[in-house]
Amino acid sequence: MYSIQDVSNKTGLSTHTLRYYEKEGLISGVERSQGGFRQYTDEDLERLGLIRCLKNTGMSIQEIARFVQLTHEGDHTLEERVELLREHRERVLERMAEMQEHLDKVTWKLNFFTEKLKAYQAEQKKDKQA
Amino acid sequence: MYSIQDVSNKTGLSTHTLRYYEKEGLISGVERSQGGFRQYTDEDLERLGLIRCLKNTGMSIQEIARFVQLTHEGDHTLEERVELLREHRERVLERMAEMQEHLDKVTWKLNFFTEKLKAYQAEQKKDKQA
DNA sequence: CATGAAGTTGAAGTTTACTCTAAGGTGATA
DNA sequence: TATCACCTTAGAGTAAACTTCAACTTCATG
Numbered sequence: 395m396y397s398i399q400d401v402s403n404k405t406g407l408s409t410h411t412l413r414y415y416e417k418e419g420l421i422s423g424v425e426r427s428q429g430g431f432r433q434y435t436d437e438d439l440e441r442l443g444l445i446r447c448l449k450n451t452g453m454s455i456q457e458i459a460r461f462v463q464l465t466h467e468g469d470h471t472l473e474e475r476v477e478l479l480r481e482h483r484e485r486v487l488e489r490m491a492e493m494q495e496h497l498d499k500v501t502w503k504l505n506f507f508t509e510k511l512k513a514y515q516a517e518q519k520k521d522k523q524a
Numbered sequence: 525m526y527s528i529q530d531v532s533n534k535t536g537l538s539t540h541t542l543r544y545y546e547k548e549g550l551i552s553g554v555e556r557s558q559g560g561f562r563q564y565t566d567e568d569l570e571r572l573g574l575i576r577c578l579k580n581t582g583m584s585i586q587e588i589a590r591f592v593q594l595t596h597e598g599d600h601t602l603e604e605r606v607e608l609l610r611e612h613r614e615r616v617l618e619r620m621a622e623m624q625e626h627l628d629k630v631t632w633k634l635n636f637f638t639e640k641l642k643a644y645q646a647e648q649k650k651d652k653q654a
Numbered sequence: 655c656a657t658g659a660a661g662t663t664g665a666a667g668t669t670t671a672c673t674c675t676a677a678g679g680t681g682a683t684a
Numbered sequence: 685t686a687t688c689a690c691c692t693t694a695g696a697g698t699a700a701a702c703t704t705c706a707a708c709t710t711c712a713t714g
Contacts (some may be wrong), residue, residue, distance in 0.1 A: 399690075409691090410673055418671095429680045431691055444633060447626040455671065472641040479634040486627050490620060496577040497616050503574060504609040511602040529660070539661085540703055548701095559710045561661055585701065661710065668703070673696100680691065 395425070395433040405442055419459040420445050422466070451486045525555075525563040535572055549589040550575050552596070581616045 398409045407415070412432075415421050421441055425433045441462075448458050461478055464471040528539045537545070542562075545551050551571055555563045571592075578588050591608055594601040 397690080408673080411671085413692090414672065427680085427691095429691080430693095431680070444629070447629045447633075450626045451623055451630060469640075469644050472637060472644050476634065476637045476641050479630060479637065483627065483630060483634060486623065486630075490623060490627075493581055493616065493620060496580045497613065497620075499574070499577045500581060500609060500613060500616075503577075504606065504613060507602060507606045507609065510599075511606050514599050514602050527660080538703080541701085543662085544702065557661095557710085559661085560663095561710070655714105657713090659711090659713105662708080664706095666703100666705075668701100670700090671698105673698070675696075676694095678692080680689105682689095683687090684685100 395435065396439070398432050398434070401434045401439065401442070404439065405446065407442075407446075415445070415455075418455050420455065420462055422462070448482070451482070452489060453482055457482075525565065526569070528562050528564070531564045531569065531572070534569065535576065537572075537576075545575070545585075548585050550585065550592055552592070578612070581612070582619060583612055587612075 396404070398412055401407075401412060402409045405412075412421075416424060416432075421438065424438055425435065427433055445458055445462075448461070449455075453461075457478075461475060464475050464478070526534070528542055531537075531542060532539045535542075542551075546554060546562075551568065554568055555565065557563055575588055575592075578591070579585075583591075587608075591605060594605050594608070
């Protein structure tokens with residue numbers, strides 16, 4: 395059993411964010427102590443692991459909530475969940491290809507400026523000597 | 525010379541966004557007709573091209589504005605610009621590696637669910653026959 | 655030269671994903 | 685058993701990046 399602070403330390407998500415995620419339906423059914431304190435299990439941590447993967451690959455909170463909801467509804471939603479992940483995967487692959495393309499252009503520009511800088515510095519040196 | 529609508533069509537940015545970018549200092553010095561209408565040149569389009577690359581690789585509006593400002597200040601800012609792009613490039617590479625890692629986990633989960641779905645469907649079929 | 659589509663501005667509104675605040679209650683420990 | 689760090693909630697606040705609105709003005713065309 396982990397306190398919310400423990401989970402925050404383990405995941406890098408703030409305690410605020412953890413409560414917010416719970417409110418939004420991303421992580422439901424977290425146990426409570428008799429006093430009402432959240433007590434996360436290892437299973438909860440694993441669920442948070444998947445959530446982080448989806449989040450970090452650009453899935454919105456709303457879409458993750460949808461996925462989690464389907465999970466709770468049982469095996470008859472397996473097809474929809476597979477479909478959802480498959481589509482997400484496609485979108486991420488496209489996004490990454492696009493990023494790579496744009497990064498290449500940035501790299502090209504960076505090289506261009508690097509050359510220009512060299513020329514500029516050579517010029518400065520010459521001026522100083524004169 | 526292109527109207528704002530032309531540029532919107534060419535870049536995929538809305539006319540609203542183009543005006544917003546201008547206000548934020550991302551694209552300055554766009555010519556105007558005597559009546560005050562924006563008239564974009566091919567050079568403006570090229571500048572927008574770089575802006576889109578930076579934007580799409582995750583640079584904030586503020587940081588792009590900073591870069592553009594340095595550009596206007598002349599060659600003595602070349603070093604800072606090179607540094608800025610170099611750092612951005614590093615961040616993007618890290619971000620992409622992270623995304624790839626997380627995507628791998630999503631893919632793993634997807635395969636897991638796909639198998640589970642197959643088993644479930646086989647089960648359903650069996651129940652139907654029974 | 656009228657008219658309607660497209661442009662202009664400043665300012666307010668929206669969405670997403672947090673993040674913080676206030677006003678408490680809880681629980682380990684000295 | 686007091687104390688104090690940590691937890692609870694509802695709700696307000698924030699930041700980024702647009703997006704929409706209102707109230708005009710301009711431009712191309714029949």
